[in-house]
Amino acid sequence: MTLLLLKSNESIVKMTQSIFEKQFIKDPKLEKDLDDRRKRLMLQDIYYNIDNLEAAILHDSEHIIVDYVNWLMGLLFYRMKHLGLDRIKTFMIDHYILLNEAVNSAMDEVYIEKAEKHINNAIEAIRHFELNNISYLDGIRLESQAKNYLEALLARDRQKASDIVITTLDNGATLEEVYVGLFRPVMHEVGNLWYKNIIAVDKEHYATAVTQGVMSQLYPRIFATPKNGRTMVSLCVGNELHEMGIRMLSDLFEIQGWDTIYLGASVPWESLISSLEEYNPDLITLSVTMPNYLSNCKETIDAIRKEKRFDHMKIAVGGKALDMGNNLREKWNVDVEATSYEELVAWTRIN
Ligand code: B12
Incomplete structure (x- = not known):
């Protein structure tokens, strides 16, 4: 029991x-x-x-x-x-x-x-237990841009937030640098501010919505990158609402030349099956942030593995719930143990 x-x-x-x-x-x-x-x-x-x-x-x-x-x-x-x-x-x-x-x-x-x-x-x-005083923005390469972007989000100025990103790109930063070196640490800092009770959850929602909007603004640049013939389907498992990390991962792979199909959160099993049949991906990426959805992740992997016609598809899992050193990836029937976008890209270059 x-x-x-x-x-x-x-x-x-x-x-x-x-x-x-x-x-x-x-x-x-x-x-x-x-x-x-x-x-x-x-x-x-x-x-x-x-x-x-x-x-x-x-x-x-x-x-x-x-x-x-x-x-x-x-x-x-x-x-x-x-x-x-x-x-x-x-x-x-x-x-x-x-x-x-x-x-x-x-x-x-x-x-x-x-x-x-x-x-x-x-x-x-x-x-x-001891308190720590982490800041995700101190000392990063795009520190001043990231801090200005966060300030714009907290001031509810989405036009300014968007302008900061476009200017950063115009000044020579790559799309990858903006995703990994600006959006990612800023979102982690937003979580940190909520955690420390400095901002309320509405600001967390606002920051997410604006950042997703700015990401969409970049789509003409992202989807213009030359394609390499490889396809990826990505999604969150269970009732996991944290879908921005896997969306970022998907966009980053698109920048690398992959054809990416991002399904987001709460994908019913039947829809996943039909997507896998339709797009025949080389790689399936599953994301889980909250530990209570780890079981859904394992169930999804097992269900995909049961279908022999999907045998050639590789599976990668990642997200915060798997990044705490619990080595679950080793115990599960997946192909790759990557904790970050960078590691997964490195793996796909040799696999
Ligand atoms: C935005 C956000 C939300 C949004 C999500 C909206 C959306 N559309 O995604 C909303 C408001 C819905 C939300 C809700 C909740 N959240 Co929240 N949220 C965040 C926040 C601030 C940012 C998440 C994010 O986008 N990060 C940026 C991305 C880029 O980073 P990432 O998710 O870590 O993903 C990267 C890697 O993990 C990796 N990765 C991800 N998936 C995969 C897959 C593969 C295959 C690979 C290789 C890599 C990989 O690549 C990504 C890019 O580098 C985080 C803070 C944080 N530290 O992340 C908290 C955070 C995750 N949330 C938290 C909590 C507690 C909650 C709630 C329970 C309560 C709340 N705050 O409202 C609910 C639970 C919802 C649920 N049922 O799932 C906690 C989790 C704490 C914990 N115990 O682990 C955090 C850490 C905040 C905190 N500091 O306390 N949240």
Whole structure:
């Protein structure tokens, strides 16, 4: 039995609620420390924490839970700075202890053993967690252009944002440099600002929409590059909404001369099959950012591999959920273990 099964019969809701209530009994001071909104979010977070534990167990990856906990600790800190990091560490350790107790009373022995290992890793990660002060724009080659572009996005000035990109290209930067050296770090910085609670999610959406608009403006240049006869189909798996990374990858391959078919997010299996039949790609690229969609990725790979008529197609997987050192690519039936566009291009030059 897995927790995923529990989810379908409502017991997971009961488990979440019970952990939530016990947390306040264990630590009565929390009642005062958290306002009503934080309490509601905490209930939601417990559900996500269970989901993440499940992903770590399913894929037998300590990286999944450690990466998540390190991310979550910063997220909580930037939203509850007044409590201080040590206080947040205390109730998060309590939380994982309560989660462990809940698993112990609901699951079988095999599951309990696996869960305990991951929960202990989570607790260790919380104990050792330290804040870092990353900026994705300091020291990069197009630093001033990237900073001006970000400033334009945050000022909601899309005309200026577009002008900065066109001027950067006119001044000699290549399309590839603009994608890899400007759009990519700026989007990572946008995520960083949201994470640090400096901007709200609407600005993240706006930055995404404007950047996608500017990318479309570049299409006449991108699609004018000489073709090399190779074809690529790319998409996100499951309900993954982060489709900009794979769209960028697809555009970058188009710049390299590939004929690219970018399908985006939420592609039904039947549509994927018909695309593969119609376009007969040399390479299929699948992207996954959130660890809870890793299972969908594995299922998609297995389903493609079952169809003998697609045997000649190579499969590459990538995205944030695979870049945390969990070595899942090695365990899956895929052809290439690339973490970035640059690595994948290098691989396609010799394969
Ligand atoms: C824009 C964005 C969104 C948009 C996505 C819109 C869209 N159309 O794509 C929206 C608003 C929908 C969104 C939603 C969420 N997001 Co968001 N999002 C981002 C953000 C800011 C930018 C993503 C992006 O475009 N990056 C730029 C591209 C170029 O980089 P990339 O995705 O890493 O892709 C590169 C590589 O990974 C690689 N790659 C990707 N795929 C593949 C495939 C192959 C085969 C290969 C070889 C390589 C490869 O190549 C790409 C180019 O170099 C990131 C920040 C970040 N660090 O990325 C957060 C981020 C990914 N989001 C995050 C979160 C938490 C969420 C939400 C849960 C909550 C929220 N913020 O609203 C939801 C979940 C949605 C869901 N169900 O999927 C977190 C994830 C944290 C974690 N635990 O890992 C991040 C990291 C923000 C943060 N710092 O906390 N998000």
